[in-house]
Amino acid sequence: MRLVFAGTPEVAVPALDALLASDRHEVVAVVTRPDAPAGRGRRLVASPVAQRAEEAGIEVLKPVKPRDADFLARLREIAPDCCPVVAYGALLPKVALDIPARGWVNLHFSLLPAWRGAAPVQHAVLAGDEMTGASTFLIEQGLDSGPVYGVLTEQVRPTDTSGDLLTRLAFAGAGLLAATMDGIEDGTLRPVPQPAEGVSLAPKIEVEDARIDWATPALRVDRVVRGCAPAPGAWTVFRGERLKVKSVRLVTDRTDLAPGEIAATKSAVFAGTGSHAVELLWVQPQGKKPMAGADWARGVRIAAGERFEA
Numbered sequence: 001m002r003l004v005f006a007g008t009p010e011v012a013v014p015a016l017d018a019l020l021a022s023d024r025h026e027v028v029a030v031v032t033r034p035d036a037p038a039g040r041g042r043r044l045v046a047s048p049v050a051q052r053a054e055e056a057g058i059e060v061l062k063p064v065k066p067r068d069a070d071f072l073a074r075l076r077e078i079a080p081d082c083c084p085v086v087a088y089g090a091l092l093p094k095v096a097l098d099i100p101a102r103g104w105v106n107l108h109f110s111l112l113p114a115w116r117g118a119a120p121v122q123h124a125v126l127a128g129d130e131m132t133g134a135s136t137f138l139i140e141q142g143l144d145s146g147p148v149y150g151v152l153t154e155q156v157r158p159t160d161t162s163g164d165l166l167t168r169l170a171f172a173g174a175g176l177l178a179a180t181m182d183g184i185e186d187g188t189l190r191p192v193p194q195p196a197e198g199v200s201l202a203p204k205i206e207v208e209d210a211r212i213d214w215a216t217p218a219l220r221v222d223r224v225v226r227g228c229a230p231a232p233g234a235w236t237v238f239r240g241e242r243l244k245v246k247s248v249r250l251v252t253d254r255t256d257l258a259p260g261e262i263a264a265t266k267s268a269v270f271a272g273t274g275s276h277a278v279e280l281l282w283v284q285p286q287g288k289k290p291m292a293g294a295d296w297a298r299g300v301r302i303a304a305g306e307r308f309e310a
Contacts, residue, residue, distance in 0.1 A: 001024075001025050001026075001080075001081035001082050001102070001181065001184070001185050002025075002026055002028050002078070002079070002080050002081045002082075003019060003025050003026065003027045003028065003080055003081070003082055003083065003084055003181065004027075004028060004029045004030070004031060004061075004075065004078060004080040004083045004100070005019060005027050005029075005030050005031070005049075005053075005083070005084055005085075005086075006030070006031040006032070006083055006084070006085040006086075006088040006104070007030070007031075007032060007049040007085065007086040007087055007088055008032050008033045008047045008048070008049055008087055008088055008089045009047065009048055009049070009087050009089075010048040011086070011087055011166055011167075011170045012048070012049050012086035012087045012088075012170075013048050013049060013052050013170075014170045014171045014173075014174040015084065015086045015107055015170070015173060015174040015177045015178075016030070016049060016052055016053070016086075017052070017174065018174035018175060018177065018178040019084060019177070019178055019181065020056055022178055022181070022182075024181070024182055024185060025181055025185070027056075027058060028058070028059070028078055028080065029058060029059040029060070029061055029078055029080075030049060030050065030053035030058055030059070030060050030061065031061045031062075031063070031066070031071075031075075031083075031088065032046075032047045032049045032050045032053075032060060032061070032062055032088070033047055033062065033088070033089050033090065034062045034063075034064055035047070035050075035062065046060075050062065059078075061074060061075070065090065066090050066091075066092050066093060066096050067093045067095065067096065071096075072095060072096060072099070075096065075099050076099055079099075080099070080100045081100060081101050081102050081185075082100050082101070082102040082103065082104075082105060082181065082184060083099075083100045083103070083104040083105070084104075084105050084106075084107070084177055084180075084181060085104055085105065085106040085107065085139065086106070086107045086170075086173070086177065092104060092139060094141060097139060097140070097141075102184055103138050103139065104138070104139040105136055105137070105138055105139065105149065105177070105180060105181070105184070106136065106137055106139050106144070106146075107134060107135075107136050107173045107174075107176065107177045108120065108134065108135050108136075108137065108144055109121050109132070109133075109134050109166065109169045109170075109173065110124065110132055110133065110134070110135065110202070111131075111132060111133040111134075111135060111151055111153065112135040112137060112144060112148055112151075112194055113144075113145075113194045113195060113197075113198050113199040113200070114132075114198055114199075114200050115132075115200055115201070115202040116143050116144035116145065116199065116200070116201055116202060117143065117144065117201050117202035117203050117204075118202065118203060118204040119202045119203065119204050119205050120132075120202040121162050121165050121166045121169065122162045122202070122205050122227050122228065123200075123202035123205075123227070124156060124165070124202075125156065125160060125161070125162050125165065125223060125226050125227035126223050126224065126227035126228075127223075128219070128223055129156050130155065130156055131153055131154070131155055131156065132153070132154055132156055132165070132169075133151055133152050133153040133154050133169070134151065134152050134154070134169050134172065134173035134176055135148050135149075135150070135151045136148065136149040136150045136151075136176055136177055136180040137149060137191065137194075138191045143201075145194060146191070146194075147191030147192055147193045147194065148191060148192050148193075148194060149180045149183065149184070149189050149190075149191050149192075150176055150179065150180050150183070150189065151176075152172055152173070152176050154168060154169055154172060159226070160226060161226045161227075161229035161230065162226065162227055162228070162229060162230070163229055163230045205227075205228060205232060206232070207232045207235075209228075209232075210224065210228040210232045210233060210234050210235055211234075211235055211236065212224055212225070212234055212235065212236045212245060212308070213310075214236070214259040214260035214271065214272065214273055214274070214307075214308055214310070215259040215260075215273075215274045215310070216273065216274050217273060217274045217275040218250050218251075218252075218273040218274075218275045218276050218277065218278050219250070219275070220273075220274075221248065221273050221278055222248055222250055222278065225245050225246070225247060225248050226247075229246065229247070233246070233284075234246075236260075236308040236309070237308060237309035238262075238300070238308055238309070239300075240309075241285070241286045242286050243283055243284070243285055243286070243296075243308075244283060244284035244285075244290075245280060245282075245283055246281070246282035246283060246284060246290055247281040247282045248271075248278040248279060248280055248281060249278060249279040249281055250276070250278055251270060251276060251277045251278060251279050252276050253276070254270060254276055254277040255275070255276045255277070256272075256277075257270060257271065257272025257277050258272050258307070259272050259273055259274055259310075260272060260307040260308040260309070260310060261305065261306070261307050262297075262302050262306050262307060262308065263277075263302070264294070264297035264298070264302045265294075266294075267294055268293070268294050269293045269294055269296070269297035269302070271308065279293065280293030280296075280297075281293055283296050
């Protein structure tokens, strides 16, 4: 099939690579989000998918909105058979959905209908799911509600951050998307409607969602830290300034600290929660680089009974 691939961040690149490597399909163009400011200089930078497509010598389309007339006209000229999608980052209007003969097929990082929305992997970690996966489905007007072509499963490991899990799913999902394209092309795959039961939503995680509530159990604190890593990053407030908490360890035998209370030894720093303590392994003070929790504690000289702000 003639394919137009739609995607934007680094997590979409493995799927693009898998389709470029296929001897059954031709990726004739890529659709991605417009260049965005990045780095300290805030200069405009092309998306990872755009950079990879340019390396491969493929036409890159960067519509401000996918309903732009010039974009739709060019897509009609290209006349793709199918448009595979991974984390494109914009809603597709019906006029665009109707152009490819076999539709737009999305690789979504959950076992649909669970975790429909922008942040399925983060929500899986936050919820303490032991199993997640990826699904390919035919895009329709609803939010990730289209019929499913294929799925794969992936275990959520106890120490997984969202970044760890998403990386594994990106590479495993690349193979699933390529296989889905094969099945659509040869007629062996038919999309199956999603069940009405088991629907859950995974909206974008905002910065405020990543604030640690020390009154919750240690297990919840650990999930927030892992679920919000690498972005937006779990955080708390110490002496009026934001402190990012990069990683923690559960310390089940220490229950003497009140929620948010901090205690430091020569080699470790602990914080109380609604259950037992956690050890702060890595933190990042405002305006500084990440550092070991014990090094941070020595530098700020924790006073007895001092707490993180509620």
